[in-house]
Amino acid sequence: MRAPGDLRADARRNRELIIQTARTVFAEQGPSATMDEIARHAQVGAGTLYRHFPDRDALFHAVLTDALERMIALAETTRKQEGLAWDALSRFVEGCAGLRLDLLISVAGSQATQVATTPEIGEGRARLLKILDQIVSAAHDEGTLRHDVGAGDVMGAVSLLIRGLPTLPTDLSAELKNRALRLVLAGMRTDPAPIPPPVPAMTANDLIRRLSTTGPAKPAT
Amino acid sequence: MRAPGDLRADARRNRELIIQTARTVFAEQGPSATMDEIARHAQVGAGTLYRHFPDRDALFHAVLTDALERMIALAETTRKQEGLAWDALSRFVEGCAGLRLDLLISVAGSQATQVATTPEIGEGRARLLKILDQIVSAAHDEGTLRHDVGAGDVMGAVSLLIRGLPTLPTDLSAELKNRALRLVLAGMRTDPAPIPPPVPAMTANDLIRRLSTTGPAKPAT
Amino acid sequence: MRAPGDLRADARRNRELIIQTARTVFAEQGPSATMDEIARHAQVGAGTLYRHFPDRDALFHAVLTDALERMIALAETTRKQEGLAWDALSRFVEGCAGLRLDLLISVAGSQATQVATTPEIGEGRARLLKILDQIVSAAHDEGTLRHDVGAGDVMGAVSLLIRGLPTLPTDLSAELKNRALRLVLAGMRTDPAPIPPPVPAMTANDLIRRLSTTGPAKPAT
Amino acid sequence: MRAPGDLRADARRNRELIIQTARTVFAEQGPSATMDEIARHAQVGAGTLYRHFPDRDALFHAVLTDALERMIALAETTRKQEGLAWDALSRFVEGCAGLRLDLLISVAGSQATQVATTPEIGEGRARLLKILDQIVSAAHDEGTLRHDVGAGDVMGAVSLLIRGLPTLPTDLSAELKNRALRLVLAGMRTDPAPIPPPVPAMTANDLIRRLSTTGPAKPAT
DNA sequence: AATGAATGAGGATTCATTCAT
């Protein structure tokens, strides 16, 4: 008899590969990226993709679950590593922006309503919120976080902002996203918003120039 | 033969009808709503839809242009009606959330990249940004708006937030969106944070409860 | 305003065309004939086929219903035209064999179990059985039909026999089917067996020779 | 290395297992049952199945050959055991119905045309027909069997009838099949049909009731 | 100018068959 991890090792690697590829492809092409496209990028046959994820929704579900896990891990890390709760909170918020989770809601929003209501997803969300709650409570106690801001607000703002603006050039989208996140963080502080440090404002002209200079970052579906 | 104005009135009415219907349908079913679905909701034949908009992108374009016009009108109105530039700014931001533009970016993001780079759209964006610039400058002068916040930041934050979170129940989505908008506004102020008034925080438990109670707001595509 | 039958005439013609084509193609290629094949034979696009019959089962259903109607019409005709109930019965049985309904059960048997339980099909079957019942009763009264043979037996035997033996050369299949039908009819008579008239038996050697001489009648799927 | 007989025994057992499993699965799910389904039911991997039968047709071939062997064995048995040729004949005909060969033709008919023309199958058929010929000749000599009925007729009628009506509930299908077989047998007799003994007829109402009461016997493919 | 049927290219999914373990 074989060791149980043998073939499974290969399969597990493929599964992981497909999930990560799907995340990338969805982020780049939007939620209507085709299954074939994903399979091609992952360098596997369509059949392999379907062996692992029996249909489109199953793949969405796996991608979303994976994304949630990353956010949870991020929240736990920052909570442990940062002395100040506020620092944990802001590192979490900014870290989410870097997780390349653009698709998290975009995918869910366009096709996967049922996916979003899966028990696993629900539990994952709850787990994440519990951790955020601890950070938020600590920040309340520290006096750094406004008391009318809860873990639900943090989660909501992050969910809204991490999507970025897919029609814009990638770097401009990232910059606007980061600036908006900083503004939200500033709005959450009790004191006069020492954050962010005075960087130049994004003026109307800045935006217009950068919009007219560059083409779109991403091919449409 | 009829007078040309007669038919034109009819046609113009149909065009308007289709645009508004499309906005609704896109907002409800996501950006992959089919042309037939839109035609059916507008109670016209597919042929009529295509007579007005030669292809899918043309329809997107019209919907986005229409949305931009609404935002422009809103910005102009608040600028004229409000004495304080800050009030104009915050009324604009909050007004956008009420325009039901959920689809503005969601549509654009998933399918209409090329649409987003159309000259008309570019000009509309520029026009809107110019008006915002006036408001923003006035607010800077007033001392109510942080100097490191520009019209581009306002536009960016609004664009990111007005989409809402389509997988959540409608009311919860709206509430989270409004709370996030208020946090952003608070983050833009120079002074501590008179906004929003102390309302109870959205806690982790609030969010978990409301997520598990209600089903999703919208059938997936 | 147009006459209501205008466009519909075209569509109705297409619907009929597709049903008859499907019957032929199923009869020739077996129940796993592809939708595309049927569409090609009918000289319509796949979309047209699907507009009329939303999925494979719907097409099956239509084909089966159509076949039932033909059997019903046949039963009614023979009942009216023949003086002797026995003649009506045997003309019905033999007529069914000529209806090219080879697929009737073969299709149903392989894929369309749910189709077979449709209310329409059920009603059609009942209607047919009622007519057969009248013929059968009259034949009982005539004294030509054994009293332990009912309309259900007639229907059952016909259903079993009309399929033919698709692997055999067409003419051999037809001949065996016809001989079997005559044997069944003979078995239903009260008197010795005036039917069939003494034709030469199909001997083992006949069959072996004809099986080895000719290739199969039909390309496999 | 092991003795060759060892593995061979295992392999032979597997081969037999797969054939019998395939027969069952085909009979239950129709001729389009998948290879994976058969492998799963036989509790072997797909690779094992393909080691024994290089492709789908090879498996069909084996199943059909096996069925033919059973019919041959049955014919030989009845010939030896029955004193009266007629009894041998009718026991053969009825025995075939019990062999669960429903698929014999149904499979062949839908997919395996080429299979049906294989030399092995041809020889098997010939062998079976020879045996039937002996029985038929004896029955002619006995005066029990009509002289215009040959071994080919027997084979044909049996082939047509043993398939049953897969859309009907199992027991109803079996009953109709048995009744039809008895009618055929009656039709083959020289004398006024002492067979079958007077059982109640299957009336229209019987059939309608039983069709509406029970669901179909088999899930469609 | 409106209608809705027809078209067919394209995407999701399945499954016979191959191959690495």
Added chain:
DNA sequence: CATGAATGAATCCTCATTCAT
């Protein structure tokens, strides 16, 4: 040899778009 994962061609079905009425 057995296993079950990988493959990709083939099939079902959808939907943007065209066209006859």
